[in-house]
Amino acid sequence: MLKLLVDRARYFHLSRPRVLVCAPSDASPEEREALIESVRGAGVSSVAVIPEPLAAAIGAGMDLSLPYGQLIVDIGEGVTDCAVIQSGELVATAAVRAACSDLHEAVQQVALRECGLVLSRTEAERITLGVGIGTARDPASAVVAEGIGAIDGRLGAASVPIPAIEEAQNLVVDRILETILAFLKDLPASLGAQVIDNPARLTGGGALLRGMVDLISANTGLCVTVPDDPLGAVIRGSRRVLPNVPLAGLWVN
Ligand SMILES: Nc1ncnc2c1ncn2[C@@H]1O[C@H](COP(=O)(O)OP(=O)(O)O)[C@@H](O)[C@H]1O
Ligand SMILES: [Mg+2]
Incomplete structure (x- = not known):
């Protein structure tokens, strides 16, 4: 399934796409590593993993910079x-x-x-x-x-x-x-x-x-x-994170 998705992105845009993946916040280092390995196996140039609630919060329009919890x-x-x-x-x-x-x-x-x-x-x-x-x-x-x-x-x-x-x-x-x-x-x-x-x-x-x-x-x-469209929050948030990934040094090559 990942190969199909990566190939589609390759066809339209890049030769070897970069991929941002969301994982549950309690994913163990081993689980994250397995996730990275399987995405890599689909032929991508680099992978970043972020916790899903972070993407959800951004996609839900929360102001993350606020100093209170x-x-x-x-x-x-x-x-x-x-x-x-x-x-x-x-x-x-x-x-x-x-x-x-x-x-x-x-x-x-x-x-x-x-x-x-x-x-x-x-x-x-x-x-x-x-x-x-x-x-x-x-x-x-x-x-x-x-x-x-x-x-x-x-x-x-x-x-x-x-x-x-x-x-x-x-x-x-x-x-x-x-x-x-x-x-x-x-x-x-x-x-x-x-x-x-x-x-x-x-x-x-x-x-x-x-x-x-x-x-x-x-x-x-x-x-x-x-928020509006709560089902799409993670996708929207991830889209906003994607351009900033190189700056944040999140890529795993
Ligand atoms: N109005 C709705 N439209 C689509 N899915 C819905 C709706 N309400 C609840 N769901 C449920 O949301 C679940 C998927 O939620 P989602 O946040 O996309 O999960 P995940 O992030 O784990 O992929 C499905 O089990 C689906 O039944
Ligand atoms: Mg989700």
Whole structure:
């Protein structure tokens, strides 16, 4: 996949493109090295890796130069990444492998258990987006899902109970909330006070799930804001970082 992308960039622009990659803030040195090696293998001239919440913060339009701590939470496909940015630097980070794909998997598990229906990822995603997160509702509510019967292998549809979906998704949501709360609690007192006094930013696909912003605000007591197009924040931020990479000495050749 990387080769295909690199070849496309080569065709249009450069002979050997330079690549900027985002990694979760908790990526180990070994994981970062593996990432760099695989990108290099795709035929690029140099690679730089930056933490994803930094790119998300830039793409979300946060003013990174401010001298006080600001919180960014990026809920992506597989990772929820929290960071505090102060004077242009990430001064604290925490990440957990619980995010949108786990919410979609929860829908798949419930549909299989309750209705014997195997859902595609796309169908599970459609249901997560339609139902929303943590929105208290009627115990009899249900959503119609289409999938393949686990026993007869035939295409079919069934009503999946929404409370069962919520119960399964709450396990994921709780892990996300616990990570954010533990992160805030562990901040040095003065930094924690600054974070509380300023609005927090929520980016990534998770920011688009109905109910997510309210849930995080209610559980942390923070004022949480979502930028325009939170899904594109990391890409926008990376684009802005890219021209400055040579200056910042971030390239690994
Ligand atoms: N309105 C939406 N459009 C597209 N994806 C959405 C939307 N709302 C939530 N998502 C979810 O966002 C996730 C991808 O988020 P993203 O921040 O791009 O992840 P990553 O940075 O890890 O690639 C997907 O699981 C998708 O289901
Ligand atoms: Mg992301």
